[in-house]
Amino acid sequence: MPQRPAHLFLGALLLLLSTSCTGHDAGARPGAAGVGDPLFPKLGNGGYDVTHYRLTLDYTPGTHRLRGTARITARATRALSSFHLDLAGLHVRDTTVNGRPARASRDGTELTLTPATALPEDRTFTATVVYDGEPKTLTDPDGSQEGWLRNADGAVGLGEPTGSMTWFPGNNHPSDKAAYDITVTVPRGYTAVSNGELTRRDTHDGRTTHRWRTREPMASYLATVAIGRFEIHTTTAGGLPQYVAVDPAEAGASRKVPGRITRITAWERRTFGPYPFSSTGAIVGHLPHLGYALETQTKPYFAAAPDQRLIVHELAHQWFGNSVTPRSWKDMWLNEGFATYAEWLWTEQHHGRTAQQTFDDFYDGTDDESDGIWSFPPAAPPSSGRVSDPPVYGRAAMALHQLRTTVGDRTFFRILRTWLKDHRHGNADTKQFTTLAERLSGKDLGKLFTTWLYAKGKPPRP
Ligand code: TRP
Ligand code: ZN
Numbered sequence: 135m136p137q138r139p140a141h142l143f144l145g146a147l148l149l150l151l152s153t154s155c156t157g158h159d160a161g162a163r164p165g166a167a168g169v170g171d172p173l174f175p176k177l178g179n180g181g182y183d184v185t186h187y188r189l190t191l192d193y194t195p196g197t198h199r200l201r202g203t204a205r206i207t208a209r210a211t212r213a214l215s216s217f218h219l220d221l222a223g224l225h226v227r228d229t230t231v232n233g234r235p236a237r238a239s240r241d242g243t244e245l246t247l248t249p250a251t252a253l254p255e256d257r258t259f260t261a262t263v264v265y266d267g268e269p270k271t272l273t274d275p276d277g278s279q280e281g282w283l284r285n286a287d288g289a290v291g292l293g294e295p296t297g298s299m300t301w302f303p304g305n306n307h308p309s310d311k312a313a314y315d316i317t318v319t320v321p322r323g324y325t326a327v328s329n330g331e332l333t334r335r336d337t338h339d340g341r342t343t344h345r346w347r348t349r350e351p352m353a354s355y356l357a358t359v360a361i362g363r364f365e366i367h368t369t370t371a372g373g374l375p376q377y378v379a380v381d382p383a384e385a386g387a388s389r390k391v392p393g394r395i396t397r398i399t400a401w402e403r404r405t406f407g408p409y410p411f412s413s414t415g416a417i418v419g420h421l422p423h424l425g426y427a428l429e430t431q432t433k434p435y436f437a438a439a440p441d442q443r444l445i446v447h448e449l450a451h452q453w454f455g456n457s458v459t460p461r462s463w464k465d466m467w468l469n470e471g472f473a474t475y476a477e478w479l480w481t482e483q484h485h486g487r488t489a490q491q492t493f494d495d496f497y498d499g500t501d502d503e504s505d506g507i508w509s510f511p512p513a514a515p516p517s518s519g520r521v522s523d524p525p526v527y528g529r530a531a532m533a534l535h536q537l538r539t540t541v542g543d544r545t546f547f548r549i550l551r552t553w554l555k556d557h558r559h560g561n562a563d564t565k566q567f568t569t570l571a572e573r574l575s576g577k578d579l580g581k582l583f584t585t586w587l588y589a590k591g592k593p594p595r596p
């Protein structure tokens with residue numbers, strides 16, 4: 135090693151000492167590999183809180199290759215010597231923290247970054263990950279497909295409950311919501327649709343760049359990018375911009391979709407209160423065998439042309455799930471029970487069965503969707519593979535109907551609106567809901583909630 139003047143060496147030594155031994159860096163430890171979700175222990179990561187994702191993506195449908203840069207802005211919630219991100223598949227090419235090279239290592243879906251110097255508690259830092267590869271499809275614990283899904287002429291990223299990590303690295307758990315700027319470049323002729331609003335679109339050298347912005351907090355499972363040769367329908371209704379993208383294969387069957395998005399968004403604003411985001415819309419893709427829709431933020435994804443009930447359900451999630459998000463996956467009924475009950479309310483108010491009749495049909499087992507609703511209590515799914523099972527939908531909607539009949543319509547809708555207002559853009563859990571319902575009704579609802587949310591088996595007929 136060449137000789138260096140002594141004062142330079144001393145300076146370097148002092149710098150080293152000051153970064154490793156002083157003040158807030160003392161006690162810096164590695165961040166945890168999960169946030170402690172009882173059903174999904176590996177999801178999310180400990181020790182930091184993301185405030186913003188800037189995802190710059192480039193995708194070519196013909197080759198299926200994704201190139202991406204994720205720039206993550208986060209706050210350390212304690213001093214960190216290293217921290218984890220969730221990422222499934224893909225190749226990591228370069229990683230930095232605060233602009234300086236950081237060491238990266240991978241183990242399964244855990245990507246660990248070790249910055250050159252520890253990250254002090256309560257300070258903001260930025261991490262960038264440059265990556266590429268063919269993003270993969272994941273099979274969920276319940277057997278359904280999510281992550282990156284391809285069709286003949288495009289692709290879509292869908293992330294409930296785990297799949298967003300197949301197309302970007304992050305803190306993949308609903309308890310850490312953040313703002314997003316998602317920029318996607320695709321070959322000319324394709325459109326890349328994502329959450330929020332399109333702020334700019336331009337074409338250079340045969341490739342079109344789309345810039346999408348989501349300012350309101352979003353959980354990672356609600357982030358999406360859909361790439362295809364979409365037909366685009368835009369309008370503004372009730373002061374809200376609306377963007378509907380339709381796959382050409384579904385165009386005929388989707389003629390009524392834009393109008394329905396407008397009317398159902400308006401009905402839900404009247405029923406649940408202020409719309410939580412700055413735009414509404416939908417993506418009608420063409421994945422006929424997917425078997426589900428997803429409430430991706432501001433633009434629910436439909437795998438084929440949706441009927442009105444399904445639109446009611448996915449748009450209701452914009453309030454229940456997307457704005458007010460469960461703190462852990464075991465509280466999934468806070469999403470699905472409410473979105474299902476929104477369907478019952480919509481049917482009741484549009485010349486169909488009353489919610490009481492739907493309740494009775496579920497209780498008697500005569501509704502097509504009532505199969506399997508008694509297999510476990512909705513607020514306590516027994517395993518990760520069962521968070522989207524019938525009790526979490528149908529029996530949880532029955533619980534809400536029992537609440538409504540017990541406290542009356544006025545108080546019931548006041549509970550819903552207060553819930554949405556108190557936790558707007560946040561996270562919440564079952565206990566907070568039951569406590570609110572008791573406070574606003576002035577009633578002891580312990581038995582009702584135990585019976586309908588927590589007790590095994592079919593409750594006695596009310
Ligand atoms: N949330 C979706 C809906 O209700 C359904 C769904 C899709 C889902 N993928 C999931 C639920 C994974 C749980 C887990 O329309
Ligand atoms: Zn749902």
